[in-house]
Amino acid sequence: MNNSPILKEYSNEYQAEVVDLILAIQQQEYNxxxxxxxxxxxxxxxxxxxxxxxxxxxxxYGDKVVGTISLLDIGNQEVALRKMFVDKEYRGAKYKTASLLLNNAIKWAKEKSIKAIYLGTTPQFLAAHRFYEKNGFKSVEVTDLPEKFPVMKVDKIFYKYSVE
Incomplete structure (x- = not known):
């Protein structure tokens, strides 16, 4: 089997696996x-x-959901990157799952003439911080977020990616 996962737009057939993946990472891996x-x-x-x-x-990967990513339309040609999660076994250089997901979302944003992608994350996700920074996201203050950006209670660190 090819080492790279394939990406598909979400459909309801994946819902249970998506919920299980996200909750396992949030609750068990990061407490x-x-x-x-x-x-x-x-x-x-x-x-x-x-x-x-x-x-x-x-x-x-095969028929298993190993990662997720979403862009939430927040108006004004801006989106919020949400629900970026990758199964522990599929992180890193071997599978490149996170890069595939992020590059796909950025490509979508460019095709839709999006100006900026914003995201919020938790202090615990240190590897995620490095990943976003390495991929061109710049740290911003909560006060710099668009008015319609959905700030989650667990999010304390925020980033912006200028698409243009």
């Missing part, structure tokens, strides 16, 4: 006190993410 009830968007992905300039993708 973040967040539940599925705190994330109702996970149960309305098509309605919540896949409209306007937004979308949601899954990375599949």
């Amino acid at each position: 973040i006190k967040i539940t599925k009830d705190d994330q109702p968007d996970l149960f309305t992905i098509e309605e919540f993410y896949q409209n306007g300039n937004g979308n949601f993708w899954v990375a599949l």
